[in-house]
Amino acid sequence: MKETIIELRGVSKIFHSRERDYTALKRIDLNIKKGEYIAIVGKSGSGKSTLLNMITGIDHPSAGTILVNGTEISGLTESKLALWRGKNVGIVFQFFQLVPTLTIKENLLLAMEFVGEIPSSQRSKRVHELLEKVGILQHMDKMPSGLSGGEQQRAAIARALSNDPSIIIADEPTGNLDSKTAASIHKLFQSLVTEGKTLIVVTHEKEANLRYHRIVTLTDGEILNQKTEKELL
Amino acid sequence: MNMKCRKSYRDLLVNPGKTFLAILALVLGIGGIGTILVSYTILTHDLNANFQCTQPAxxxxQSEQFDKLNLNEFIQIPEVEIAEFRDFSLHxxxxxxxxWIPLWLYGVESFEKYQVAQVxxxxxxSKPSQGSMLIERDGLKASDITMGGSPRIRIGSRTMEISVTGxxxxPAQAPATQDAFIYAYTDKDTYHKVTGLPVNQRLLVRLNEVSSGEDVTKKVEKIKQAFQASGINLTSVYxxxxxxxxxxxxxxxxxxxxxxxxxxxxxxxxxxxxxxxRSILASQVRQIGILKSLGGSRFQVLQIYLIMLLIIGIISGIIAIPLAVKAGIAFSSFIAGILNFNILTFSLPVYVYISLIxxxxxxxxxxxxxxxxxxxSVSVKDALNDYGINGVQNIGEFKLLRNWSLSESFILASRNAFRNSRRLSVTIxxxxxxxxxxxxxxxxRQSLWDLLEGVKNEMRYDVQVVLKSQIDEEHALMPFxxxxxxxxxxxxxxxRGEIQSRLLSTDKGAGIVALPADTKLLKLKVTSGRWLSVESGNEIVMNQQAWNLYRKPEIGSSVTLLLGNKCVSKKVVGIIEEFDKAKIYIxxxxxNTLFNPQRLVNSLMFVAKDKEYSGILKLKREIESAIVSSDLDVLYVMSQSERVKIIYDHLNIILTIILLLSFLVLVVSGVGMTSATSINIGERTREIGVMRAIGATPKKIYKIFVNEGMIISCLSIILGLILSFPLSKLAGVFFGNLILGDGAKLKYAFSLVGFIITILITALFGFLASTLPARRAIKIPTHKALSYE
Known part of the structure; x- marks a missing residue:
């Protein structure tokens, strides 16, 4: 039995505005085990991104608790949360979000410098390994703008892996890529899962169901259903 | 180099326009304040140092009985540090x-060893040969006199030539060019031979252990007692x-x-x-979110931007500090040239450099x-959701603009101008x-000019001849x-011959001017009470300076007027405004009845038939020529135009600097506006893409931004001109106090030329400030503008 790495208990999120209050998440209970490859799907406005923000500590719940890797993250200060995130969670964004003024290699080095987990002497070697792993070693001294979308996303994945986090969270990572490139990114994700990483992907793609261990479908801030690999088959 | 440093400097490189503006702003700011610090350091020290190194008295x-004085014994008095005879007469x-201009002629005891007031x-x-003189260097600027030349000098009724040998x-004298004097120095023998005056009648004294004017006054009292004890009567103490x-x-x-x-x-x-x-950070909010999502703490992110500022600061310092030092020294030299002193500070104190760095x-x-x-401090979520400028807040529907049937692009520009009210307020x-x-x-400048024009109008004579002594009227008028x-x-x-410009007189007390009460040649502005009347007679009118000097007596009150040995009571009937030293009019x-039964005169006021400038100058030359051929002992001859010029020259340097510095302020404001417009446009790059996508041509977009800049300019001009009114009034009080004395103020004057120049320059800055970033903005391709974050 694999251990639980992410545990959400009764998590709700209400956004307050002058006109009205909007409930984005309603008492969500969700357990994610180590090494799981999970897709969170749902229509626009269903609460997928909000749920992702809860898990990464980017946003705080209005109610409920979130335990990630044994840490109750809603109780952490912004500064501690940033360090925790750097060590434990690698985030991959839809629009890659590489620092445009740094080369690919420097993007990875910056992430390592922030967290300080990897000793300085080993950082360069690790950058080489990670870029080789994602297949863009030859581009390491290029600026992000000099790379294609797929290559930039690979660089973003390599950056997410810089500090060797146990959890990778990707927000529509292939939403901005053609199908061929998207397939190669998924292949890369699967290899990461094989290595033992826990991967949570927010996606619209229904046709790619078979790739995941579990698919969590959200509707109006609630979990509509969770289908395991067996159920999907 | 670590990645934070690398990101900082690359971010600066990626925004060369903003980086340039930031550096330019700092260079202007540090350069401006640095120039002032450097010149302040030099000027505050050097004028005084120049003055002090002369060992001023x-x-x-002054006494006609100093022959009774044993100078060696006098120097032994505890109050006296050192003393030296230095005779002086005005020719x-x-x-x-x-x-011709006034000549201040000094008879120097020893050119080898000055004790007091060194030259x-x-x-x-360095020592003039017998029968020759040294000329003070500043006087050369205002004359055709050269070394080796022999200018004519007029002493009493005699005209002679004296050669200039050095x-x-x-540096202890007021600059000759500003006051239109020449200072000359001869040895005592020459002084006596040339002037015919006795020597050793004027004693310069430096006192021991004095640290204030009060100390000086106390010790002078003791010395006066010592003179009295020695039977020496003093004619004046200055x-x-x-x-x-x-x-x-x-x-x-x-x-x-x-x-x-x-x-x-x-x-x-x-x-x-x-x-x-703010603008650089505004475009980096999303990046701050990304950096935090990568594990960067607030402090680490802060470090990146602090390094960025450090780089900006260092580059600005490298450019601004040498410029500030050079400009400060140049400015100091300029002032030193005008005030006639030497720059003595060749190396600036370390604190100046430390302060600038x-x-x-x-x-x-x-x-x-x-x-x-x-x-x-922005949260990762807020940073990732940032898309630049927000929507329009609480600005109504600009219904008024619609009623005026203005174009949509103008209305849009108006709305855009008001989108970020805080930035708009700072910019405006x-x-x-x-x-x-x-x-x-x-x-x-206009107020001062009006004041000087006023002086011209108030004094309706064209040339004034002031005699050294009072003589018979017929005798005085004969040569002309x-x-x-x-x-x-x-x-x-x-x-006491003190009726003239304060620029010529240094004695304390008020000058007495006796003139026909119904004179047509003087129409001074009465600020309180009235002018002298022909009928009542027993009255005086004071100018503001005299009124202040004599503790502001009430109109209608009686004061005792002391002239020579006679004391008379007079009623103060009016106060007049005058750009001159303290004067009392009678x-x-x-x-004549009270003090001058022989009806002597010492001032002749000439009115020319030909009132043109050239005519007046010709009259002045004819008067000078007549004086040379006469036996008149003249103090000076001055035309009103020259008089106004001398006054104006005193103030012109101040006015020029006001205009130059205020132009600098306007330039900095213009750069500020350029940056604000640039920020506005940068934040709306995505909007530019949207506008282009729905059919706006680059020309239309350009027009919107330029309109926006012009709206801001217009608002700034209106507010600026409104603000200039109280500011001008305040400046009038400051300059009035400075020029006219305690409590006086310059009358507010509106300068039409200044008004037009201000409007044109502000509008030009507004146009440039919007057109430059707008031109850049319309060059961005639509797809890039749409994907801009």
């Missing part, structure tokens, strides 16, 4: 053909301002002005830098820290302040009878 005694010297060698002989420098150069006031005013305006320019530079940092490095950080602190206020100060500079271009001559008389008939 603390007191000047005239021809600086150009038939152009420094410049060129030629040029010297006397105590100059303690340890202060005669033109220290002018320097103080300049320093105050450049300090104030420089600080203002600096303040605006500061606003500009913080605006630019610290300012360069620390100021951008300190000024931008609040913005940095706020921007780096700083631009308005620049315009207000610039316009105030012109208004004050053959001059054709004379409409009339009116004779006046003044007590009816000529009354004066």
């Amino acid at each position: 603390h007191v000047v005694f 005239r010297i021809e600086v150009r053909k038939n152009e 420094f060698y410049e060129s030629g002989l 040029i010297c420098f006397d 105590i100059p301002k303690f340890n202060e150069h005669p033109h220290q006031w002018q320097l103080n005013t300049l320093l105050f002005l450049i300090g104030t305006i420089g600080l203002l320019a600096f303040f605006m530079g500061v606003v500009l830098v913080s605006q630019l940092m 610290t300012s360069s490095i620390m100021l951008p950080i300190l000024l931008s820290f609040p913005i940095l602190w706020k921007s780096t 206020f700083s631009m308005a302040l620049g315009a207000a100060i610039f316009s105030t500079g012109f208004n004050v 009878k053959s001059i054709d271009n004379v409409k009339m001559i009116e004779s006046w008389i003044g007590g 009816d000529l008939e009354q004066y």
Whole structure:
């Protein structure tokens, strides 16, 4: 039995505005085990991104608790949360979000410098390994703008892996890529899962169901259903 | 180099426009304040150092009985440090053909060993040969006199030539060019032979252990008692301002002005830098979110931007500090040239460099820290959701604009201008302040010009001849009878010959001017009470300076007027405004009855038939020529135009600097506006893409941004011109106090030329500030503008 790495208990999120209050998440209970490859799907406005923000500590719940890797993250200060995130969670964004003024290699080095987990002497070697792993070693001294979308996303994945986090969270990572490139990114994700990483992907793609261990479908801030690999088959 | 440093400097490189503006703003700010600091350091020290190194006299005694004085014994008095005889008399010297100005002639005890009031060698002989003289260097600027030349001088009724064998420098004197004098120095023998005057009648004394004017006064009292005990009667005792150069006031005013305006320019530079940092950070909010999502703490993110500011500060410092030092030295040299002193500070104190370096490095950080602190506190979620400028807030529907049938692009520009009300207020206020100060500079200049025009109108004579002594009227008028271009001559008389410009007189007390009560040649502005009347007679009118000097007596009250040995009671009937030293006006008939039964005169007021400038100059030359052929002992001859010029020259340097510095403030405001517009446009790049996508041509978009800039300019001009009114009034009080004395103020004057120049320059800045970033913005391809984050 694999251990639980992410545990959400009764998590709700209400956004307050002058006109009205909007409930984005309603008492969500969700357990994610180590090494799981999970897709969170749902229509626009269903609460997928909000749920992702809860898990990464980017946003705080209005109610409920979130335990990630044994840490109750809603109780952490912004500064501690940033360090925790750097060590434990690698985030991959839809629009890659590489620092445009740094080369690919420097993007990875910056992430390592922030967290300080990897000793300085080993950082360069690790950058080489990670870029080789994602297949863009030859581009390491290029600026992000000099790379294609797929290559930039690979660089973003390599950056997410810089500090060797146990959890990778990707927000529509292939939403901005053609199908061929998207397939190669998924292949890369699967290899990461094989290595033992826990991967949570927010996606619209229904046709790619078979790739995941579990698919969590959200509707109006609630979990509509969770289908395991067996159920999907 | 670590990645944080690398990101900082690459971010600067990726935004060369903003980086350039930030550096430019800092260079202007640090350069401005640095120039002021450097010049302040030099000028505050050097004028005084020049003055002090002459060993100036603390007191000047005059007596016809100094032959009874044993100077060696006198120096032994505990109050006296050192003393030296230096005779002085006032004559005239021809600086150009038939152009004469006052000559201050000194008889020096020893050119080898000055004890008091040292004069420094410049060129030629350091000690003039027998029968020759040294000329003070500043006088050469205002004349055609040269080393080796022999200008004519007029002593009493005699005209002679004296050769100039050397040029010297006397830093303790008021600059000759400003006051239109020549200072000359001869040995005692020559002095006696040339002037015919006895020597050793004027004693310069430096006192022991004095640290204030009060100390001097106390010790002078003791010395006076010692003179009295020795049977020496003093004819005058003159105590100059303690340890202060005669033109220290002018320097103080300049320093105050450049300090104030420089600080203002600096303040605006500061606003500009913080605006630019806000702009740089505004475009990096999403990146801050990404950095935090990668594990960067707030402090680590803050470090990146602090490094960025450090780089900006260091580059600005490298450019601004040498410029500030050079400009400060150049400015100091310029002032030193005008005030006639030498720059003695060749190496600036270390604290100046430390202050400038610290300012360069620390100021951008300190000024931008609040913005940095706020921007780096943004949560990852808010940062990732940031898409630049928000929508329009509470500006209504601009219904009024619609009613005026204005174009959609103008209405859009108006809305855009008001989108970020905080930035708009800062931009408008700083631009308005620049315009207000610039316009105030012109208004004050106009007020002074009006004042001088007033002087011209009030004094309706064209040339004034002031005699050294009082003589019979017929005798005084005789030499001028053959001059054709004379409409009339009116004779006046003044007590102690002090009726003239304060620029010529240094004695305390008020001058007495006796003139016909119904004179047509003087129409001074009465501020309180009335002018002298022909009927009542027993009355006086005071000018503001005299009124202040005599503790503001009430109109209608009686005062005791002391003239020579006679005391009379007179009623004060009016106060007049006058750009001159303290004067009391009295009816000529009354004066003659009381003090002048022989009806002597010492001032002749000429009115020319040909009132053109050339006609008046011709009249002056004819008068000078007539004097040379006469036996008249003349103190000076001055035309009103020259008089106004001398006064104007005293103030012109201040006015020029006001205008230059206020222009600097306006330039900084213009740069500020460019940056604000650039920020506005940068934040709306995505909107530009949307507008392009729905069919807006680059020309239309350009027009919107330029309209926006012009709207801001117009608002700034309106506010600036409104602000210039109270500012001009304030400046009027300041300059009035400075020029006219305690409590006086310059009348507000509106300068139309200044108004037009302010509008044109502000509008030009507004246009440039919007057109430059707008041109750049329309060059961005639509797809890039749409994907801009």
